[in-house]
Amino acid sequence: MTEEELQQLIDDATFDYTMGEEEDAVRKINAATNAAPKSFAAWHASAEIFLNLKRLDDALHAAEQAHQLNPDDLFINTTLSRIWVGKGDKAQAEKFGAQAKMLGWKDQLKQAPGEDEGLS
Numbered sequence: 001m002t003e004e005e006l007q008q009l010i011d012d013a014t015f016d017y018t019m020g021e022e023e024d025a026v027r028k029i030n031a032a033t034n035a036a037p038k039s040f041a042a043w044h045a046s047a048e049i050f051l052n053l054k055r056l057d058d059a060l061h062a063a064e065q066a067h068q069l070n071p072d073d074l075f076i077n078t079t080l081s082r083i084w085v086g087k088g089d090k091a092q093a094e095k096f097g098a099q100a101k102m103l104g105w106k107d108q109l110k111q112a113p114g115e116d117e118g119l120s
Contacts, residue, residue, distance in 0.1 A: 013029035029046045051082060
């Protein structure tokens with residue numbers, strides 16, 4: 001499967017979910033993660049779809065797979081926090097929420113202009 005085909009499958013699964021076609025969405029997102037088990041995008045989309053379907057164990061599995069692939073991603077840490085909130089584990093939710101905040105701050109610092117810029 002090419003990257004373009006994989007992205008189309010992820011997009012189709014997400015679209016199906018938004019249109020209320022939950023079974024099709026699950027079938028397509030599972031096909032994406034099976035076809036590309038090293039795809040962060042597929043696992044993250046899977047986590048979001050399952051979270052929104054209130055299938056928290058499936059969402060957690062998918063989010064953990066995505067997190068293993070890219071632990072410094074702000075959005076997967078936020079997703080993990082939301083899953084743990086849903087599962088009622090405040091400590092885990094706060095852990096991933098704090099990680100997401102730190103990653104957000106780190107990103108802001110990268111984008112902040114340097115002190116010397118514009119002072120010529």
